[in-house]
Amino acid sequence: MTTNIDTHGRGAGPVLDIEHLKVTFATDTGDVYAVKDVSLEVNPGEVVAIVGESGSGKTVTAKTILGLLPETALSSGAVLINGNNVISVSPSKLREIRGRDVAMVFQEPSTALNPVFTVGWQIAEGIRAHAGRGGSGRVNAKDAKARAIEALRKVGIPDPETRVNYYPHQFSGGQKQRVVIAAALALNPGLIVADEPTTALDVTVQAEILELLRDLRDQYGTSIVLITHNMGVVADLADRVVVMYQGDVVEEASARTLFAEPKQEYTKKLLAAVPHLGRNSASEGLLERAHQGGKVLVEARGLTIEYPGRLGSPAFKAVDGVDFTLSEGEVFGLVGESGSGKTTIGRAIAGLNKTTGGSLKVLDYEMLNLKERTFKPLRKEIGFVFQDPAASFNPQLTIGDCIAEPLIIHSKPTPAQARQRTRELLESVQLPASYAERFPHELSGGQRQRASLARALILNPKLLIADEPTSALDVSVQAKVLELFKEIQAEFGFACLFISHDLAVVDILAHWVGVLYKGKMVEQGLGNQVMGNPQHGYTRKLIASLPVPDPDEQARRRAEFRAVLHS
Amino acid sequence: MSIEPSIAAENRRAPWYRRLPVVSHFNKSVGLQRGMLVAGLVLTAVFLLTAIFAPLIAPYGFSQISAADGSFPAQEAPGGKHLMGTTVGGYDVFSRVVWGAQTAVLVIVVAVLMSIFIGVALGLVSGYIGGWLDRILVVIADAVYAFPSLLVAIVMAIVISGGRSSLWGGILAAAISITVVFIPQYFRVIRAETIRLKAEPFVESAKVVGASNIRIMSRHIFKNATRTLPLIFTLNASEAILTLAGLGFLGFGIEPTSAAEWGFDLNKALADTTSGIWWTGVFPGLAIVLTVLGLTLVGESINDLNDPRLRGRRAASAGKGGPDSTTAAQAAIAAEVSSS
Numbered sequence: 081m082t083t084n085i086d087t088h089g090r091g092a093g094p095v096l097d098i099e100h101l102k103v104t105f106a107t108d109t110g111d112v113y114a115v116k117d118v119s120l121e122v123n124p125g126e127v128v129a130i131v132g133e134s135g136s137g138k139t140v141t142a143k144t145i146l147g148l149l150p151e152t153a154l155s156s157g158a159v160l161i162n163g164n165n166v167i168s169v170s171p172s173k174l175r176e177i178r179g180r181d182v183a184m185v186f187q188e189p190s191t192a193l194n195p196v197f198t199v200g201w202q203i204a205e206g207i208r209a210h211a212g213r214g215g216s217g218r219v220n221a222k223d224a225k226a227r228a229i230e231a232l233r234k235v236g237i238p239d240p241e242t243r244v245n246y247y248p249h250q251f252s253g254g255q256k257q258r259v260v261i262a263a264a265l266a267l268n269p270g271l272i273v274a275d276e277p278t279t280a281l282d283v284t285v286q287a288e289i290l291e292l293l294r295d296l297r298d299q300y301g302t303s304i305v306l307i308t309h310n311m312g313v314v315a316d317l318a319d320r321v322v323v324m325y326q327g328d329v330v331e332e333a334s335a336r337t338l339f340a341e342p343k344q345e346y347t348k349k350l351l352a353a354v355p356h357l358g359r360n361s362a363s364e365g366l367l368e369r370a371h372q373g374g375k376v377l378v379e380a381r382g383l384t385i386e387y388p389g390r391l392g393s394p395a396f397k398a399v400d401g402v403d404f405t406l407s408e409g410e411v412f413g414l415v416g417e418s419g420s421g422k423t424t425i426g427r428a429i430a431g432l433n434k435t436t437g438g439s440l441k442v443l444d445y446e447m448l449n450l451k452e453r454t455f456k457p458l459r460k461e462i463g464f465v466f467q468d469p470a471a472s473f474n475p476q477l478t479i480g481d482c483i484a485e486p487l488i489i490h491s492k493p494t495p496a497q498a499r500q501r502t503r504e505l506l507e508s509v510q511l512p513a514s515y516a517e518r519f520p521h522e523l524s525g526g527q528r529q530r531a532s533l534a535r536a537l538i539l540n541p542k543l544l545i546a547d548e549p550t551s552a553l554d555v556s557v558q559a560k561v562l563e564l565f566k567e568i569q570a571e572f573g574f575a576c577l578f579i580s581h582d583l584a585v586v587d588i589l590a591h592w593v594g595v596l597y598k599g600k601m602v603e604q605g606l607g608n609q610v611m612g613n614p615q616h617g618y619t620r621k622l623i624a625s626l627p628v629p630d631p632d633e634q635a636r637r638r639a640e641f642r643a644v645l646h647s
Numbered sequence: 648m649s650i651e652p653s654i655a656a657e658n659r660r661a662p663w664y665r666r667l668p669v670v671s672h673f674n675k676s677v678g679l680q681r682g683m684l685v686a687g688l689v690l691t692a693v694f695l696l697t698a699i700f701a702p703l704i705a706p707y708g709f710s711q712i713s714a715a716d717g718s719f720p721a722q723e724a725p726g727g728k729h730l731m732g733t734t735v736g737g738y739d740v741f742s743r744v745v746w747g748a749q750t751a752v753l754v755i756v757v758a759v760l761m762s763i764f765i766g767v768a769l770g771l772v773s774g775y776i777g778g779w780l781d782r783i784l785v786v787i788a789d790a791v792y793a794f795p796s797l798l799v800a801i802v803m804a805i806v807i808s809g810g811r812s813s814l815w816g817g818i819l820a821a822a823i824s825i826t827v828v829f830i831p832q833y834f835r836v837i838r839a840e841t842i843r844l845k846a847e848p849f850v851e852s853a854k855v856v857g858a859s860n861i862r863i864m865s866r867h868i869f870k871n872a873t874r875t876l877p878l879i880f881t882l883n884a885s886e887a888i889l890t891l892a893g894l895g896f897l898g899f900g901i902e903p904t905s906a907a908e909w910g911f912d913l914n915k916a917l918a919d920t921t922s923g924i925w926w927t928g929v930f931p932g933l934a935i936v937l938t939v940l941g942l943t944l945v946g947e948s949i950n951d952l953n954d955p956r957l958r959g960r961r962a963a964s965a966g967k968g969g970p971d972s973t974t975a976a977q978a979a980i981a982a983e984v985s986s987s
Binding site: 430431432456459460462464466467468471472473474475476477482485486489490535 | 851859866
């Protein structure tokens with residue numbers, strides 16, 4: 081396919097020009113001003129990143145560009161795409177603009193694709209929808225398919241002639257995102273709006289998608305509006321950065337300038353909160369594994385956990401012969417991508433999953449053939465912090481009741497004692513004691529996760545399992561929670577299994593780090609050694625894929641690790 | 648979408664009476680939806696008040712065929728001493744319609760209460776424990792579904808009271824037969840909710856801290872699983888009236904000497920229609936229609952209002968798009984950022 085970049089009169093002015101955009105939502109609790117006054121421009125061939133935390137209005141801004149706001153929203157201002165104001169054009173004109181001038185890449189590729197149609201059909205749908213316009217007449221099925229194959233080839237799907245007939249479930253997550261991008265590219269739009277395009281993907285896949293987006297820009301001159309909360313992704317891809325906070329643009333600068341010398345207080349704080357691999361490492365200065373004198377609390381020997389397969393298909397081995405130990409007072413960081421079995425191990429230690437082979441001893445209790453009745457007394461020694469703080473509290477109980485629950489179950493205190501202890505715990509996690517009266521939905525994500533920590537610690541457990549405790553939080557909140565976590569761990573001295581997909585986060589907390597890959601423990605060692613001098617090929621790839629929040633360093637790393645990534 | 652509607656703005660809860668099912672729905676509603684809800688509430692209120700104050704409203708007893716000044720005339724047209732006329736047996740139609748409301752309320756209350764208790768308990772246990780118990784209960788529930796509900800009700804009426812009736816015998820017979828039909832509905836709803844909730848992290852977190860199954864079911868799942876009940880309650884109440892009327896119409900209801908029952912009166916009015924006597928059928932029929940309509944309107948409105956996608960909202964006020972009006976939310980977010 082010949083690349084005709086200038087088909088839609090592009091080249092001169094900006095591709096996208098947003099002027100004084102305001103968006104208001106009508107909700108039950110009154111109007112919410114999601115976007116207050118946003119103006120920005122995107123030039124041809126430019127990657128503009130809109131960054132901000134949840135609630136900053138970045139996604140709403142992105143949706144406005146395609147006219148995808150719900151009925152309850154009211155927008156004013158101007159969003160000009162090639163001279164058309166998206167806010168005021170007629171619905172039919174808007175349909176014409178979508179796909180031809182601007183296309184969208186969604187966050188979750190598995191839900192953005194329709195499972196009952198082949199990917200070729202879905203890519204061709206956009207082509208057919210626009211065929212009637214502009215005098216070109218109908219596109220026959222053969223041509224549409226040829227163009228779908230072309231689009232798939234562009235995004236680097238191997239053997240596109242065959243795979244154009246595949247259904248979405250036959251692709252991996254990263255490939256699905258490539259298909260979504262291919263669908264966006266089908267009509268060669270001048271602008272792609274990518275809303276968190278890599279958030280749902282593993283870090284190694286993220287690196288590939290980022291590279292693909294960069295290639296698209298370099299080869300076809302496509303402009304990209306990149307919505308993300310990940311500063312590493314911004315540093316990797318963006319030319320210009322727009323920082324949003326509570327519906328306003330706080331700062332706008334070229335990527336290099338923004339990371340080097342942020343002007344606004346908020347931007348400085350945001351950048352400082354981003355965990356940076358190799359800085360502030362918990363294992364800094366350690367030469368050998370600490371805390372080995374104490375009792376061993378968790379010991380896994382050849383631990384295997386299988387999920388039964390469906391009738392006729394073999395069982396799925398989530399964890400395959402893993403060995404590790406966790407001693408008193410130690411923080412063990414378990415790193416891996418989705419599907420690596422890290423959460424399964426954490427849940428098995430808490431008795432939520434059954435082990436199927438090998439040996440897993442938790443506080444000297446053999447978890448193979450676990451009996452709930454005999455394990456129950458040990459439960460008070462184990463705390464668990466869940467990933468999603470919003471879902472891990474009973475919405476019908478107050479925070480105080482939720483925190484006191486373990487205490488009430490195990491030691492039957494008087495109400496006054498329970499209240500007293502709850503107050504103490506709330507204090508340790510730096511929440512006001514009055515929050516005990518509130519309901520979970522009345523707290524913010526960070527506050528809920530602190531309350532969750534308080535609940536896990538109320539019985540003074542010897543062992544704490546934290547399953548991705550910060551991955552649902554905004555980066556500035558994450559930094560505060562991690563800091564608190566570190567302090568409390570030092571104060572209470574519990575052993576902790578810290579599970580995360582984020583190497584940088586694990587490095588801040590964990591003394592000893594284990595890397596899981598497809599159910600196998602491929603490497604374990606001191607945090608600084610694993611991060612600084614990885615031995616296993618997979619660990620190297622993992623570290624190479626992690627974008628650092630610094631454009632210059634990231635560019636250098638990109639060049640340096642290209643070889644590793646393509647191995 | 649990354650809009651988290653200002654957590655702190657709704658920090659203080661509304662007083663308890665504003666959080667009651669119907670009241671909170673009323674406050675949430677606008678426009679046509681509010682109109683529907685109000686119409687339903689008015690009809691339902693009239694129905695309930697009539698039932699409660701039946702002894703004061705009705706000029707005569709439900710089985711009264713004579714007063715101090717002699718027997719009532721048979722089949723008298725509406726007007727004069729008998730507001731809605733009299734039946735062939737000499738009953739006062741107006742009095743029977745009013746007393747009929749009382750019977751209907753009693754049947755609804757007994758039937759729906761029994762089916763809620765049994766259905767919720769079975770649904771919780773079945774959904775939470777699962778396994779063979781769950782499978783058996785689901786099969787039984789499906790089997791009950793397979794019967795035409797009126798047929799089950801008839802069988803039940805025969806089994807329970809031998810087809811005869813006293814006031815409570817009749818009410819219980821009708822109520823229990825309705826219960827049998829309704830239990831599977833409550834069972835299904837609660838079971839589905841329980842299975843969904845069982846996988847929620849807060850239930851797992853209760854498991855991790857060592858809560859017993861009974862505690863998890865009663866404290867953590869029960870309250871979260873029963874939030875749709877007011878909706879099913881109102882919708883089933885109207886269905887209960889129809890089933891009761893159907894039973895009465897077929898002759899399995901309550902004898903006119905023990906209580907008034909709209910379905911029975913309709914049955915007796917059948918013969919009248921051909922001779923141009925409309926009042927014996929129209930008024931009990933109207934009572935059934937209006938009551939069912941009222942309850943259904945309330946139920947459907949609650950259903951729509953519970954779903955944010957179906958709920959109508961006031962449009963966002965245009966023009967004054969300033970940040971001032973969200974001061975509280977802004978302050979809260981700012982505080983969160985600086986403190987956390």
